[in-house]
Amino acid sequence: MQMQGPIGVFDSGYGGLTVLKEIIKKLPEYDYLYLGDNARAPYGNRSFETVYQYTLQCVKWFFEQNCSLVILACNTASAKALRTIQQNDLPVIAPGNRVLGVIRPTAEIIGTFSETKSVGILATNGTVASQSYPMETAKFFPDLKVYQEACPMWVPLIENEEYQSHGADFFIKKNLHNIFEKGKDIDVILLACTHYPLLKEKIEEYLPVGVKLISQGEIVATSLADYLTRHPEIESRCSKNGQRIFYTTDSTEDFDNHATTFYGQPISSKHVDLESIKIK
Ligand code: DGL
Secondary structure, three states: OOOOEOEEEEEOOOOHHHHHHHHHHHOOOOOEEEEEOHHHOOOOOOOHHHHHHHHHHHHHHHHHOOOOEEEEOOHHHHHHOHHHHHHHHHHHHOOOOEEEOOHHHHHHHHHHHOOOOEEEEEEOHHHHHHOHHHHHHHHHOOOOEEEEEEOOOHHHHHHOOOOOOHHHHHHHHHHHHHHHHHOOOOOEEEEOOOOHHHHHHHHHHHOOOOOEEEEOHHHHHHHHHHHHHHOHHHHOOEOOOOOEEEEEOOOHHHHHHHHHHHHOOOOOOEEOOOOOOOOO
8 A cells, every 4th residue: 555645735825724624624534734835925916837836846845745635725826737737747746646726626516506607706817817717617517607807906905914904895895896797697706716715704795685605615625525535546545643734835923823714723833945845
């Protein structure tokens, strides 16, 4: 039997913790290793090449920690880096390992929530520009109308703990207004950035009656549970001692202070310096 290790969960910063929280609810028995690349976050406005290089470096670090399975719990990294890593890098660096993202599992199900067959996607600039959501949803729901709105101010508001301020109300109202201008019959809004669940209550205040607000945590957790059932060769390489370990590329003190809001429980993180990990 090959060596077992934790399931890796990655985000540019704190957002992936909203996904990890839901994964743990569904699959508590596994060990999880979380990495937030806080020192280089946010990724949302960075170029394809930069997000790809940062993400690949983090994936290589996970592999060095014995993770056979890594979840990119970040839409921006899933949109800009996942396909290249899966197609070009994995076969060379670790053919038996797997890296999964959050866009595909969301795209597979999002159409079922809408009666008007019209959904609005709120995401970072990078995710919107990649066109990943319109492309992926079209594979499963060819008749679904998909409208997108980039909300570049939302992650900075969240990362700077300003998400309960009046400034947040201003940008939420603005971006919601814009998306409903684009698609007047939208009846489902997807929070396609793993940071955005923190704004859920505020967004709900401004949503038209009858519009459903969907975040990804539960969707990704259900999809992961299904994946592990279908892939015993990967599942058997995931250790099961209920351990959770958190790393950040930035200050552990800042991470521990902020992370609780996202994860719902106190966290005691460790620092990692990725400089020694070569990208190419
Ligand atoms: N949490 C990341 C996502 O889901 C984005 C945050 C960032 O811009 O780094 O897209």
